Amino acid sequence: MAKQQDELILLDFWASMFGMRVRIALAEKGIPYEYREEDLKNKSHLLLESNPVHKKIPVLIHNGKPVSESCIIVEYIDEVWKDKAPLLPSEPYAKAHARFWTDFIDKKLYQPGRNLYTTKGEELEASRKDFISCLKLLEGELGDKPYFGGESFGYLDISLIPFYSWFQAYETYGNFITEHESPKLIAWAKRCIQNKDSVSNTLPDLEKVLALFNK
Amino acid sequence: MNDEVILLDYWASPYGMRVKIALDEKGVDYECQAENLQNKSPLLLKSNPIHKTIPVLVHNGKPICESLIIVSYIDEVWHDKSPLLPSDPHQKSQALFWADYIDKKIYDVGRKVLWEKGEDQEMAKKESMEGMKKLEGELGNKRYFGGENLGFVDVALVPFTCWFYSIETRGNFSIEAECPKISSWAKRCVAERESIAKTLQDPHKLYDYYVKLNP
Numbered sequence: 239m240a241k242q243q244d245e246l247i248l249l250d251f252w253a254s255m256f257g258m259r260v261r262i263a264l265a266e267k268g269i270p271y272e273y274r275e276e277d278l279k280n281k282s283h284l285l286l287e288s289n290p291v292h293k294k295i296p297v298l299i300h301n302g303k304p305v306s307e308s309c310i311i312v313e314y315i316d317e318v319w320k321d322k323a324p325l326l327p328s329e330p331y332a333k334a335h336a337r338f339w340t341d342f343i344d345k346k347l348y349q350p351g352r353n354l355y356t357t358k359g360e361e362l363e364a365s366r367k368d369f370i371s372c373l374k375l376l377e378g379e380l381g382d383k384p385y386f387g388g389e390s391f392g393y394l395d396i397s398l399i400p401f402y403s404w405f406q407a408y409e410t411y412g413n414f415i416t417e418h419e420s421p422k423l424i425a426w427a428k429r430c431i432q433n434k435d436s437v438s439n440t441l442p443d444l445e446k447v448l449a450l451f452n453k
Numbered sequence: 454m455n456d457e458v459i460l461l462d463y464w465a466s467p468y469g470m471r472v473k474i475a476l477d478e479k480g481v482d483y484e485c486q487a488e489n490l491q492n493k494s495p496l497l498l499k500s501n502p503i504h505k506t507i508p509v510l511v512h513n514g515k516p517i518c519e520s521l522i523i524v525s526y527i528d529e530v531w532h533d534k535s536p537l538l539p540s541d542p543h544q545k546s547q548a549l550f551w552a553d554y555i556d557k558k559i560y561d562v563g564r565k566v567l568w569e570k571g572e573d574q575e576m577a578k579k580e581s582m583e584g585m586k587k588l589e590g591e592l593g594n595k596r597y598f599g600g601e602n603l604g605f606v607d608v609a610l611v612p613f614t615c616w617f618y619s620i621e622t623r624g625n626f627s628i629e630a631e632c633p634k635i636s637s638w639a640k641r642c643v644a645e646r647e648s649i650a651k652t653l654q655d656p657h658k659l660y661d662y663y664v665k666l667n668p
Contacts, residue, residue: 291550291554291587300543303543305543305546305550306550307549307550307553310546310549310550310553311546313546313549314542314543314545314546317542317545318542330526330529330530331512331515331517331526333526333529334517334522334523334525334526335517337519337522337525338517338518338519338522341519341522342503375503
């Protein structure tokens with residue numbers, strides 16, 4: 239469990255939406271940690287040792303023990319520091335529901351999003367359609383709630399909000415405007431940024447992410 | 454408690470088998486509804502409108518989708534018998550990590566060995582073997598992945614073993630030769646756990662079914 243002198247190290251990359259999930263969760267819980275920026279072309283010994291299977295960020299190292307995969311890390315954080323700002327619902331069905339939609343984001347939103355700036359022609363067209371239909375499904379899931387978690391910002395909000403920092407990149411390369419396609423999602427994202435310091439302090443500038451491609 | 458538990462399933466699905474094993478381990482009474490994947494039932498389409506896939510667990514009218522999410526749900530709701538996930542947060546995160554690995558590197562890749570051709574199939578064969586060897590290392594000399602008792606990772610992986618024969622035959626390699634510990638573990642699971650013995654399908658029956666679909 240959480241001790242007085244917890245040592246927490248987060249191995250991360252500033253633009254990673256998966257890393258952002260972990261940073262937001264730690265911020266929501268007010269947990270101090272050491273952030274270490276990884277050079278993904280020259281991964282540190284600690285990263286390779288802590289995540290030998292996938293060699294990917296984010297990795298959270300808690301008192302020497304590594305935890306990998308962003309959703310697993312966020313659930314871990316929620317469990318260890320359970321007395322503050324609960325992220326997952328406690329009720330099993332609501333919890334399964336939040337996990338389902340996070341899994342949807344990872345399986346159905348991420349790759350088409352990536353294809354928007356890595357592919358061309360027909361493949362790009364197909365990916366744009368997929369991406370937009372996923373946004374609409376997520377918008378349907380949000381409904382009229384202020385957050386995906388209901389009245390409170392929670393696990394599913396944390397899973398999705400980092401993608402907002404990539405929207406400008408998606409829009410530029412995918413040639414669409416998210417606000418036209420999913421206005422409720424944009425309103426939700428702006429609400430998260432306005433109301434949650436954990437989000438506004440974590441998300442990088444949209445222009446900075448776009449600049450990643452102008453090299 | 455008069456729980457109504459319905460499982461929408463397909464006989465050959467290893468994902469469905471995970472859920473059946475979990476329910477049986479917990480001694481939960483349920484009704485199994487066999488789906489015709491060419492003609493999906495209204496209940497399936499209503500319960501899983503996003504993916505329209507099995508398995509779906511419908512518990513007192515509420516649907517839960519995605520096999521590992523369902524198994525976690527079952528573990529939480531029927532928590533007083535045969536716990537599948539460890540209670541220690543770090544150990545739990547490790548179990549979730551390996552189950553996720555199994556989905557991405559064993560199931561997804563195994564499917565490619567069966568359904569792809571040429572270079573894609575060759576690459577899948579290589580990845581499949583690498584994945585199995587990593588699991589062989591993770592199992593080590595433990596009785597089960599869960600330690601002395603069957604756990605979440607065992608439930609995640611064991612259904613895949615009845616598809617080994619098809620993958621080995623189509624891929625022309627031997628998992629048993631390369632991963633003797635996994636092979637013994639698979640036999641132990643069937644010998645020691647009734648939930649597994651009665652759930653796993655006959656590997657030859659699966660192979661005949663597969664060959665009809667992909668001669």
